[in-house]
Amino acid sequence: MEKKILYRYFEGIATEEEKNFIHQWIEESSDNRKLFIRERIRFDATLLMDEKAIAISSKRIHLSRWMINTIKIAASVLVLIGCLHFFELYQQDKQYKKTQMVYVPAGNRSKLLLPDGTIIWLNSNTRLQYPLLFANGKREIMLDGEAYLKVAKSKEPFIVKTNKYNVQVLGTTFSVTAYAADSVFQTSLYEGRIKVFDNNMASVYLSPGETAYSQDGSLHVTNMTDSDEYRWTDGLICVTDKQFSEIIKIFERTFDIQIVMNDSSLSKLRYNGKFRILDGVEHALKVLQNDYPFVYRRNIDDNVIYIETKK
Incomplete structure (x- = not known):
């Protein structure tokens, strides 16, 4: 970043293009924000000339006392605005890290x-x-x-x-x-x-x-084999040609329950269909029973469902 562009920005005479360029540059890294703050402090410091220096200058350029005071007040206001701006940048920097x-x-x-x-x-x-x-x-x-x-x-x-x-x-x-x-x-x-x-x-x-x-x-x-997989966002479990073992994993995660299959022969059976999450896990299992020959029992105490082949 060229300092002359920064100082044009500080003086309020930067073009819109230059302003946008500076804003983008500030956002690129914390080092850029620190450099911006350092240069702004230097710029504002040059405005705070002590009264003696102003008096000497005023003799040379014949400034009136009113104009001298105006310059000092304006400089103070600029420093205040600058400090508020730096505080805002500091707060933003903290927010970025949160x-x-x-x-x-x-x-x-x-x-x-x-x-x-x-x-x-x-x-x-x-x-x-x-x-x-x-x-x-x-x-x-x-x-x-x-x-x-x-x-x-x-x-x-x-x-x-x-x-x-x-x-x-x-x-x-x-x-x-x-x-x-x-x-x-x-x-x-x-x-x-x-x-x-x-x-x-x-x-x-x-x-x-x-x-x-x-x-x-x-x-x-x-x-993509199942364009409805994301329908859990609507409260639906949609499965397309999934193995029974995969469906069981989805049920465990969705309904916060452990499901144990005592017969591995069930695991590779496949299924297509939809289940409403609101209906609960037992309703979903009963729907599956229409296609699969299994029975289940639920242990309320340890929150586990046991599945085995129907005899």
């Missing part, structure tokens, strides 16, 4: 509006960490769980970080499933374009209707 942690317990869902206007739905057993203000050209959040996002459009990339892979977008609609306690990672794109990458910068790009998932330590891309 983060908010949200946890959605099992059996619940939540909807949030992020600082940039992004809307995010959080599923059961999900943790989200995000800054109170996005700054320095970064929009980053930390996710442990499942989320559906409608990202606000911006020139700044929006990054969802997980313990497995990261997802980068500019403005789009997509879902992410990445529970730290589970080996599964999956992200599906509904609108726009996204980049999925890991810490080694290995990456894939998705187009609408595609899903990226992890298998054997690497990323794979396939066409």
Whole structure:
């Protein structure tokens, strides 16, 4: 940043283009904000000439006493305005470093509006960490769980970080499933374009209707098989050609209950259908009983459901 542009800004004679350039430069890093504050202090200090210096100058340029006092008052006001501005920048800098942690317990869902206007739905057993203000050209959040996002459009990339892979977008609609306690990672794109990458910068790009998932330590891309997976945001569990064992995991997370299968032969049976979360886990199991030959019993004391093949 050229000092002459900064001083034009301090003097109030900068063009709109220069003002926008300075504002953008300030937002780029904390070092830039510190330099801006330091130069502003220097600029204001030059205005606070002591009375003797002003008197000497006034003899040379024949300033009146009224004009001398006016200069001193104006300088004081500028310093006050500058201090208030510096305090505001300091407060903003503190806000940039503050983060908010949200946890959605099992059996619940939540909807949030992020600082940039992004809307995010959080599923059961999900943790989200995000800054109170996005700054320095970064929009980053930390996710442990499942989320559906409608990202606000911006020139700044929006990054969802997980313990497995990261997802980068500019403005789009997509879902992410990445529970730290589970080996599964999956992200599906509904609108726009996204980049999925890991810490080694290995990456894939998705187009609408595609899903990226992890298998054997690497990323794979396939066409989306279930466009209704995100419908948990509407209170529905939608499954398309899922194994019984996968459905049971969804029930455990959604209804905050442990389900034990005593017969492994059930685990690979597949199912298509929808369940209303509001109806509860037992209603969902009764629906499955129409297709699967199993019985179950629920132990209220330890909150466990035991499933076995029907005899």
